[in-house]
Amino acid sequence: MDHEKVNILLVDDQPAKLLAYEVILKDLGENLVIASSGREALEVLLKTEIAVILVDVCMPELDGFELAAMIREHPRFQKTAMIFISAIQVSDIDRLRGYEMGAVDYVPVPVVPEVLRAKIKVFSELYRKTRELERLNQELEDRVRARTAELENSTAKLRESEQRRSMAIAAGKMGSWDWDWITGDWMWDEGQYRIFGVGPERFEVNPANVQALLHPDDVDQLRKAIAEFNSGTRAYETEFRIVRPDGEVRWCVGTAAATIDDNGRVVRVSGVTVDITERKRAEERQNLLAREVDHRAKNALALAQSIVRLTRADEVKAYVNAVEGRINALARVHTILSLSSWQGAELSKLIDEELAPYSLGGQIKLAGPEVQLLPATAQTLALALHELFTNSAKYGALSTRSGRLIIAWQAEDDRLTLTWEESGGPLVRTPKSRGFGTRSLLASVESQLGGQAQFDWRAEGLLCRLEVPLTRKTAATTGPGKFDAAAAAELQRASG
Template sequence: MDHEKVNILLVDDQPAKLLAYEVILKELGENLVIASSGREALEVLLKTEIAVILVDVCMPELDGFELAAMIREHPRFQKTAMIFISAIQVSDIDRLRGYEMGAVDYVPVPVVPEVLRAKIKVFAELYRKTRELERLNRELEDRVRARTAELENSTTKLRESEQRRSMAIAAGKMGSWDWDWISGDWMWDEGQYRIFGVSPDSFAVNPANVQALLHPDDVEQLRKAVAEFNKGTRAYETEFRILRPDGEVRWCVGTAAATVDDSSRVVRVSGVTVDITERKRAEERQNLLAREVDHRAKNALALAQSIVRLTRADEVKAYVNAVEGRINALARVHTILSLSSWQGAELSRLIDEELAPYSLGGQIVLAGPEVQLMPTTAQTLALALHELFTNSAKYGALSTRSGRLAIGWQVEDELLTLNWDETGGPLVMPPKSRGFGTRSLLASVESQLGGQAQFNWRAEGLLCRLEVPLTRKAAATAPGKFDAASAAELQRASG
């Protein structure tokens, strides 16, 4: 897959080692930048955007630990991934020191090419995805700023129009009024009545009735505005809320100007009221969208980092495949959620997406109603299903053509119950200890969703039961649905 290359900085004082690292990492297709000393590495960092730093611990003048400390002191490089290479036996104290300086991993000498490539590849991809999310965030911020500028420009034009005392009233959005300061008589035009949601046939315009339509929290500021005219103020503008008789709250901006007699005494106050409710709502939606995008970007990075850090495997290929599989499962559920504008995801769709990589020819039977999952529930359950499918394809019913898998689910009292029933596959032996997949599945379903996961390692195939609350209220009451026998069974099944 074509992608933008990232820069990988190789730091070592021995040319032979640098050449070896170049040969090992060449097939990754990234830009390899060479530095033969710590000081040269710092110069490169100041001029070049670096994704991953591979640095030798033992170097003259400035060793790897000192270089890492100097890099971390710079705000630009506080999150740059650094991998230490050490040709000597590193003690636990040295490892802790390295991690404190910002190292993300150690590679011993002699270097195993496959291991080094796998580690560099993971952090290069994470850097690339992080930059893509930052780019999308900047584009969104630019759109929000452009829209805000449009709104500010529109408001400026409106104020200029009001200052010129143009009384051209837009139907339903603007209203004008006139207040005789001496007699106390009021005059409203049709637009003013419409904004306040009252009829000229039944509403008498007087101070008491008008105040009753003002939002209680804004009454005092309008009283102060009236008092300003007695102190010599000739014009006033403010935003306020009205509470219509039908209960609807509307936002308005009001502009008022005083007319004075020859002795500078106020004799009349005239004004324009503009309904700006839609503008206010648009601003709220934009602010909410910006916060939501920022939140989702951080969550996606946190999940990806957790997957990379927590995945364990005996071989490099198995490690890479496990990480890619879990990140791809996360990407698939994110695609589904994006299509629904992050309103939720159908359970059947999650299962179909996990089935897609397999050609099973009728080995799987699905049964259950349409269930809409909240975004957080969908993300966690997608990863849990991925672990079940992956385990079955490697060791269970889906690893042989004779195997069968039945997946059924139902919902009762906002509690989703999903049964995973494997038969016809290889003979199943209960595990002596929980693998990472089982531990992560239990942690995600029980800790994150407040649900329960039960495993029964039958000889004829795995039987798994997941109970997932669909709402926070259901999550609070879900533990009560399990009796002592169920708890004992879960303990025996999971070892």
């Protein structure tokens, strides 16, 4: 079927990608307009009516987010559909930022032609239908103005109903309602029933039943709205929660407007309800992430501070090397935990990170199953392993080509047992006193994790056995600021 072509704006600073988008979208039969920068895109928008904007997130000078913000500031383009193309992994926070800037969808790279065409086609058709609806509404209004006063009332009601339905379709997760202030009759559309989790066949819309679905803490919002309309308020907006019959709590924002008669009395109140639960949850996730990042950063900085303050050495170079080694070990485990969103870390990954500099000719042998560690346990064990590797490289089996090291571990009854066995290195003698590394290892494993650390200084090589619980909540998981103080105290005692 023939239809009026619409303009689609393609924005990317790479000509090859623009050409690829043109090839993908040419079969849609629309007008494709090209812009190689954000500024050029703005110039095009001011001169041309655009239905859909396809924009690359990463561009020099003016990136996709900045361009979207500038476009949304102009009244003409506040409803223009924008689709972001991103060649990088987009996080929840980046998606939230994009939607706040006005994006209606994301397309990842590599682009799937069928998916891109489908998305562009949907918004092109929506734009075309919207323009057609605007023209039809204009024609309808012209006819209404030509009709007699007897028909004006019924025509106005039809137009109001059409406007509410159009708003609900365009916005999504939206419902509209109408309340006859004189008779008390209510009208809910399908979207309103869907938001409240009820159906028209069983739910009678009246003030008592509606109030029963409101969250108890938000019931006063309804009473306040009624009181304000009675006192002359013409419009009202508020956020509130509903409790669906199945117990699910949903966040909504409601907007209502009053219709008055010639005597200034309220005769009807109409409104729109929008389900904003996902937005609220995104805000909660963002706040939780910010608090978690702050908590983890404080813990890491406090532990690093303790390492710097308590490390001992006879020479500056030795001191620097010791501090750098311990902080690098902490950084490596931090990276592993970050990749898992701080859910935990595999023991084998911790060991692999620490042994990387010492993997010489098969001197090291590992044996053990996959074991998931809590974040606090992973941090402590990473530092303990670092001390063992460092001492072995200086004085033990890893200091010679003939030395051998076996690291074996097993997990039983929610308890991890790790064995460190050296052989073939220099003759070992029991040390007269323990260094800071050994003392801090004992303090952290035994006091912080509630485990045990045993050292057997055999002549043929060190035998160390570490036992730690896998499920115990350590100080690092009980709240901000507790692990750092405990760790500092234990290391202070370890430093003697």
